[in-house]
Amino acid sequence: MRFFxxxxxxxxxxxxxxxxxxxxxQIPKRVISEGLLKIIEEVxxxxxxxxxxxxxxxxxxxxxxxxxxxxxxxxxLVDDYIEDxxxxxxxxxWRFLRSFGNFDLFDWKGETDKFASFIPIIQNLMDDxxxxxxxxxxxxxxxxxxxxDLTMNLQPTALAILAMENASIEEIARELDCDLSxxxxxxxxxxxQGFLSRMEDGETIHxxxxxx
Numbered sequence: 001m002r003f004f005x006x007x008x009x010x011x012x013x014x015x016x017x018x019x020x021x022x023x024x025x026q027i028p029k030r031v032i033s034e035g036l037l038k039i040i041e042e043v044x045x046x047x048x049x050x051x052x053x054x055x056x057x058x059x060x061x062x063x064x065x066x067x068x069x070x071x072x073x074x075x076x077l078v079d080d081y082i083e084d085x086x087x088x089x090x091x092x093x094w095r096f097l098r099s100f101g102n103f104d105l106f107d108w109k110g111e112t113d114k115f116a117s118f119i120p121i122i123q124n125l126m127d128d129x130x131x132x133x134x135x136x137x138x139x140x141x142x143x144x145x146x147x148x149d150l151t152m153n154l155q156p157t158a159l160a161i162l163a164m165e166n167a168s169i170e171e172i173a174r175e176l177d178c179d180l181s182x183x184x185x186x187x188x189x190x191x192x193q194g195f196l197s198r199m200e201d202g203e204t205i206h207x208x209x210x211x212x
Contacts, residue, residue, distance in 0.1 A: 003063070004079040005032065006122055008096060008115070010105055011072050013040055017115040019122050020200035032078060035060040039067050039076065055086075070097060072105055088125065095121055123166070123199075123208075141210045142195040157186035161196065166208045 005020040035058070043054045054069035066077045066085045070093040077089050099118055108114070140146075147158045160175045161167055167175075173183040187207045190196045196207045 004077065004082060004126060006092065006126075007036065007076040007078070008118075009040065009074050009076065010108070011074075013044065014110055015112065016073060017112055017118060018200075019119055021126065021197070031061050031063060035063060035065045035078065036076065039065045043067060043069070043074075057085075068093060070094075071101075091125060092122065095125075120166075140194045142190075146195070154186055154189060157183065158190060158195070161187065161190070161207055161209060166206060168204050168206050170204070172207075 003021070005018065007015060008017040009015055038060070039056055039058055042058075043056050054067065054074065056065075056067045058065050062080050063078055064080070064085070066079075066089060067074055068086070068089045073096070075089050075093050075096070077085055077092075079085070082088060096118060099121070100115060103114070142158060142162050144162075147155055147162065150158055156176050157172060160172050164171065164175070169180055169184045169187065172187065173180045176183065184205075187196060187198075191198055191207065196209060199206045199208060
């Protein structure tokens with residue numbers, strides 16, 4: 001199983017951005033929630049101290065939780081397989097600083113969409129952390145030839161996701177002018193056939209084709 005999640009939180013503990021990716025078995029949300037609460041509680045007194053450096057690491061069941069503070073925010077990496085955790089967190093932190101270092105959190109109302117443009121950066125960095133064997137065995141490249149071999153009801157969805165490469169259920173539904181339930185059902189069928197991966201960004205679910 002391969003699982004990772006990135007959480008970026010403000011100094012007062014609010015989630016600014018979350019990005020989750022998992023294959024095969026589903027990690028219980030209880031484990032993730034308990035781990036996040038525990039690691040934040042242990043460093044809570046230092047998060048708002050801009051001069052205090054914070055690094056924290058803990059293991060809960062099969063997952064590791066790693067937190068590092070960068071000024072007004074902290075990055076939490078939750079995973080079950082990444083080796084160079086601190087190097088990855090450092091890279092994410094500096095890139096987030098470059099993108100949002102001047103963002104005023106004082107008047108921020110908690111809208112996570114303010115930071116959605118950072119998701120592709122996370123995806124690009126994390127793509128390098130998935131082993132070539134896993135990509136080969138778990139995902140197949142979706143090509144026009146594959147699409148014509150699909151049943152007629154799946155072809156529009158496959159064409160849409162192939163063109164967009166990375167899209168949410170809502171985006172596919174809008175593109176095809178269909179119900180969300182129909183879009184999700186078709187995307188799940190394509191995922192189960194090995195053509196797509198599924199990722200969660202907060203409450204939004206994204207589907208992604210294999211990189212060409």
